[in-house]
Amino acid sequence: MSLGTTISRLRAGRGLSQEELANALGVSRQSVSKWETDSSVPELDKLVRLSDMFGVSLDQLVRQEGSGPKAGQGGEAPSAAPGRPYKTAGIVLLCMGFVLFLLFSLLGAGILGGLICGSPALICGLICLTVRRRAGLWCGWVVYLLTDAYFRYAAGLNWRLIRVTLIYEPQWNYVRLAMAWAQFLGMILLVACTVFSFRKFRLELTGRKKTLFFCGWAVLICSSVVAALWLKETMMYAFFLTAWDDVRLALLTALLTAAFCAWRTKREKT
Template sequence: MSLGKTIHRLRTEQNLSQDGLADALGVSRQSISKWETDSSVPDLDKLVKLSGVFGVTLDELVLGERPAPAPDPVPPAPPPQAAFPPRKIAGAILLCMGFLVVLSCTLLGSLLAGLLFASPLLLCSAVCFLLRTHTGLWCAWAVCIPVDVYLRYATGINWRLTLFTPHFQPSMNYIRLAIAWGQLAAMVLLVALTAVLLRKKELADTRRSRGLLLGGWALFLLSCVLPSLLWSSQRWFAFFFAALDWGRIALLTVLLVLTLRFLRSRRAENTAAC
């Protein structure tokens, strides 16, 4: 493309008349006409002014080349993710181990025992597949529950046995007492870990949150005295008692988490006020 055609094209794109361009450059309209028809060539200083008026470089003006469009920015590639994360690999291994336990006990003639002994493995496998955060914590809960069920109904041992420690006799088997203390220690540790790990969010100091906490703690205290009010020697009470135990532990854990979040929110508000 000739210089004259380039000047004409750029002038047209800028919606400038020959008179307007001539005024901007300080030349006559006839000079503009001669440049566009290639009858004459502008001086170097006029070329510099033309490039400034049209907003192009001298190379683009003289050579008649359009600037190449800037390439679209390429979004950064997402970091590669493992198709099968480690927690799912662990879940698959636990699932296979649980299946082998069930199969072995079934071949020995006791499917129920197989399901009971494999339940910690199967529950931990489900946790690994379904939960992404605090997997180890929830696996610990998944192990603790079936172990408590087995000890409670197969051996009669549960953490309440620790209440009889001052009156325990050798004939009552100290191993049973040691197991009960182990259960209690594991339960306290799990509740404390859960409360600490889940406390990071905040619970706003509102009338609703205060009522929720007060009502929750009142319900917890009621659940502590409820067994003595409903005591019965019938079989159903043993199952009710176990369910109440675990319900009380779950309620205590939730209340501790919410209380810590509430206190965290109060502390943040006091810090901001200062």
């Protein structure tokens, strides 16, 4: 088995595309394609990083035969189907969502109520069936955003309530304050998990990328100031403000991820 075939098989076993592997190694997708077709050979430092990434020794990676990881060495077996657990979970979630939809619809909540109750499972099921990478992370975001929207419209509650924690009074119901803190901590956890999930991506903030990065922070800061001033004057546009909050949260997560990847890339070079 050639080196290129070994790299291709190990990459497929991890569920990585050529572009994702290239980003993790800091090379172009064309370079990975050339390695896998044996048109070129990776440099020594890239071979070392490949062996670490796939959980195999350097000897197993470069030799012609028996290059698969052995049991107990931390690698994944080539016969393993990384997408199968997600597909199974996707089918189960779709069935659960459909059952919840029928149950609540028949119990008097109506079609809309059934969709509200079954939508988290249905959407997460579709994600598990269609997304190959980080399906669990995206499902976490879907559940959080749908839960946040439900609490906003059904209970008039969101994480901003934590701002009055120090002056909160017993008659205001401490359960609401606890739910607000749970929403806030869940948001922080998801942002941290997203940044951690993309930690191996290499990013150099130069030229246009640097401009977009700082423009993104400027847009985020300005929109946050406008939202803070607007919220003091009116709550009539609740739907728009919810969508605005979600967009700003997505932008903040993307900017923090980009900043961490750029910092890590710069540190590796020094």
